[in-house]
Ligand SMILES: NC(=O)C1=CN([C@@H]2O[C@H](COP(=O)(O)OP(=O)(O)OC[C@H]3O[C@@H](n4cnc5c(N)ncnc54)[C@H](O)[C@@H]3O)[C@@H](O)[C@H]2O)C=CC1
């Protein structure tokens with residue numbers, strides 16, 4: 318009987334359809350021991366002993382882990398695979414899959430929601446009313462403002478579409494020219510995103526090329542009253558540079574769903590800055606997307622087991638041509 322380990326804690330329930338989908342396809346499904354720290358290589362290797370596939374979260378699949386496991390498929394619940402060394406997975410003949418298309422609306426809705434929340438100072442006004450204050454200071458109007466989208470993948474494209482529908486002017490940067498540009502979106506060089514945007518929203522993968530793209534130099538080019546929204550990866554922002562810039566009066570506000578270290582724990586230096594809104598890496602999660610993502614993560618494993626090749630969802634498909642279960 319083929320075996321699957323589910324490391325992603327959020328999905329540790331036998332009540333969800335993905336669990337039954339795997340079982341009905343003949344898989345023996347295990348949940349990882351929550352007392353183990355799977356970001357420690359030895360504990361992850363130990364947890365994967367005897368497992369043919371893993372439904373995973375953001376734990377690190379380093380070359381040292383990948384060399385020591387016999388697992389055939391790493392099926393990521395999600396789309397960002399920066400925690401997996403794909404080259405090392407390929408070298409060790411391990412297929413890496415992701416759940417493309419299952420969570421993009423959720424992440425785009427979160428980004429747009431944060432823009433509204435910051436423009437209307439929703440958190441502060443709520444606290445004030447509860448404290449007996451009646452501060453009616455208005456915020457800016459969203460319609461007519463310029464949104465700069467960095468990365469026109471599925472989420473960036475959906476965010477751009479939503480913003481156009483809200484009456485925003487939308488400019489975007491992508492490393493290559495997308496085959497289809499959403500109506501009303503203008504492609505611009507990256508420097509123009511920093512200079513022209515009233516709101517910058519990050520939607521690129523975190524790679525050595527994009528890491529710390531928000532830093533002292535790029536922040537200095539942004540408008541003083543701009544908003545910065547990050548629902549992509551914490552590594553895209555140099556956090557000390559952001560703290561220094563905002564303490565110096567740069568930016569009207571920021572919304573960070575992701576941080577360099579997650580969970581953030583207590584006392585993160587950015588917590589001292591009042592006009593940053595945080596959320597716990599949940600932009601891509603809504604009640605529908607978690608079901609769709611887990612079903613698709615299971616489906617990716619079953620497809621590979623049964624000899625189908627979901628190439629559009631296998632990250633290393635082009636380098637694993639002779640892969641067999
Ligand atoms: N906070 C959350 O809950 C979630 C965060 N994410 C993050 O958002 C990112 C985007 O997600 P999707 O749009 O679904 O992914 P996608 O795969 O459709 O798009 C990735 C984007 O990154 C760009 N990119 C990749 N490498 C680049 C480079 N070296 N330089 C410039 N651009 C580069 C691509 O051109 C593309 O625009 C993911 O990589 C992930 O890190 C995704 C889902 C949920």
Ligand SMILES: O=C(O)C(=O)CO
Pocket residue numbers: 394395396397398420601
């Ligand atoms: O899909 C992703 O990349 C996410 O960050 C959600 O886990």
